[in-house]
Amino acid sequence: MIGKNNANSLFVFAISAFFSSLVVAGEVGDESFSPYVDNKGNISFPQAFRTSMTHLGSWFVPDGGASGFHDVYTEKESVEAFRKTGEFPDGATIIKELRASDKGDYTTGKDVSHSTSGLKQWFVMIKDTKGRFADNALWGDGWGWALFKPDHKERNVAANYKSDCLGCHVPAKQSDWIYIEGYPILAQ
Ligand code: HEC
Numbered sequence: 001m002i003g004k005n006n007a008n009s010l011f012v013f014a015i016s017a018f019f020s021s022l023v024v025a026g027e028v029g030d031e032s033f034s035p036y037v038d039n040k041g042n043i044s045f046p047q048a049f050r051t052s053m054t055h056l057g058s059w060f061v062p063d064g065g066a067s068g069f070h071d072v073y074t075e076k077e078s079v080e081a082f083r084k085t086g087e088f089p090d091g092a093t094i095i096k097e098l099r100a101s102d103k104g105d106y107t108t109g110k111d112v113s114h115s116t117s118g119l120k121q122w123f124v125m126i127k128d129t130k131g132r133f134a135d136n137a138l139w140g141d142g143w144g145w146a147l148f149k150p151d152h153k154e155r156n157v158a159a160n161y162k163s164d165c166l167g168c169h170v171p172a173k174q175s176d177w178i179y180i181e182g183y184p185i186l187a188q
Contacts, residue, residue, distance in 0.1 A: 034091045034126050041133030043124060043146040045153045049073050049095050056094070056183040060101070060113060068101040069115045072183065078127075082186045087176065092127040094178065122148045123165075124156075125177075141166065141177060 030037075036044050046053075050073070059070040078092035088094070100118030103111050126144040133139035137160040138146060145161035158164045169177045180186065 041136040096123040
């Protein structure tokens with residue numbers, strides 16, 4: 001016969017096992033890690049980033065398919081953490097939006113460039129200091145990597161970060177794969 005205490009702890013065990021199985025069965029990931037990552041490491045598009053995040057900085061690419069403004073954002077909390085530690089914290093989101101540009105003569109000068117409503121694509125990185133998704137080809141080297149296109153923002157179209165992303169980020173390897181020189185606000 002089981003005593004009252006044993007019966008109670010069995011009950012607690014059964015309840016917690018039930019809730020853990022719900023988390024495993026569901027698509028919802030560990031919200032405390034990132035609201036944009038489910039339990040398999042699938043990365044979703046950070047919908048409200050333009051108003052909920054901080055603008056880190058912008059690049060201007062004059063020619064080619066990636067021409068226009070590359071506007072980069074991260075969470076306010078991630079900026080604050082970076083200023084303290086010099087590193088992006090676990091779960092930090094970095095999103096780069098590619099926007100078409102136009103230019104014209106303004107009262108500030110000739111050939112002044114400005115962004116337009118033409119959206120091209122979005123690159124997303126999520127900081128992972130724990131190597132959570134070792135079997136997922138979109139996670140590694142301390143980050144989750146994703147690419148979204150305007151016609152289907154519900155789906156990450158990158159397949160493998162090593163072939164789709166990493167090669168181009170090698171020059172920034174020493175600064176955790178981030179082109180940190182474009183983001184002076186991380187220090188000021
Ligand atoms: C053609 C080379 C190239 C490829 C491919 C590429 N990147 Fe980048 N990425 C860059 C460069 C260069 C920058 C900074 C300057 C710029 O945007 O022009 C950058 C910046 C970024 C940024 C802003 C933070 C930073 O590092 O400065 C993110 C986020 C990003 N890339 C994610 C990705 C992801 C995710 C992939 C793969 C799906 C990817 N990139 C593929 C070259 C590339």
